[in-house]
Amino acid sequence: MLDREKAEGPADVAIVGDESAVGAALQGLAEAGATDYLAVPFAVDGDGEAIERTRAFLVRLAARV
Helix, strand or coil: CCCCCCCCCHHHCCCCCCHHHHHHHHHHHHHCCCCCCCCCCCCECCECCHHHHHHHHHHHHHHHC
């Protein structure tokens, strides 16, 4: 997929940010025609709840569809 998108690495296709930024980016993908995506939440130094909070946010987004 990275080659197909001419990305140099994962950072070029990652969606990173707060709930507003991530939600807007995912909405943009949906508007462009994406029907599936793979989310891989990652740990954030100093934020022990980042992964669980991200998962909960993605569940809320999926429930809106």
